[in-house]
Amino acid sequence: MTPLRNWLLINTFLVYIVFCSDTQNSVCSKTCSSSMNGSYVYDFCHEQDLQLQGRCCVNVTGSQQILGLDLQGCGLSQLTGLFTHGASLQVLLLQDNPLMNTSTTDFKGLLELKYLALPMDSDCPGGMGAWEMTNTTANETLCLQELDFCLVHNVSCPSNSYCANTGPGITECLCLPGYHGYKCLRKGTFPTTVFTAGMVGSTLFVAGLLWFTQRQSVKKQV
Ligand SMILES: *[C@@H]1O[C@H](CO)[C@@H](O)[C@H](O)[C@H]1NC(C)=O
DSSP states (O other): OHHHHHHHHHHHHHHHHHHHHHHHHHHTTTSSSSSTOOOOHHHHHHHHHHHEEETTEEETTTTTTEEEEEOSSSSSOOOOOTTTTTTTTOOEEEOOOOOOSSSGGGTTTOOOEEEEEEEEEOOOOOOGEHHHHEEOOSEEEEEEOOOHHHHHTOOOOOEEEEEEETTEEEEEEEETTTTTSSOEEESSSSOOHHHHHHHHHHHHHHHHOOOOHHHHHHHOOO
């Protein structure tokens, strides 16, 4: 029983590491048919004094944010989960991919987009109202300059809350400071310290319990 438990713990840890560290690099090292030379991302990167890393344009002086990403001709059929490390993306090229059923939520978290190019016959995520300008040509759809949807469309939120952009054409109502809970109806801040103390306490308890039972079985084996 003990080796199995150890094995499970180690594996959970490894899976965690792989998931948390690999996503950013894997999107930059995709194999695609288009060349980076002459790509708009290439020009953008040189203009801004940033560094090309595979398909990505990265701000190496900052915290390695990806500002540009060229995924033209990468054989992508879906986008789910691709942009989890892309909150700072400004230029994103997705032409020449057999994309199926992309949805606005695929672009959730992207708030800085200035230049998004999609395969022809695609719609701009969030609709035309989420962009300053959209343009459809024979081989691509361009979505230019993402708008502050809350502001431009004067999105209203229930009392005690305010509108926050979470992606192109996606908004959420968040509680104002001093309110929390369902429909922001509870007054006072969320009891963070109590909550954190509870979480840490119960984690330590479980860890201690595991340690104790492990020791017991080690003793028995000796
Ligand atoms: C790169 O990151 C640095 C540090 O965060 C920041 O000052 C700079 O403006 C960034 N460059 C661009 C082009 O965003």
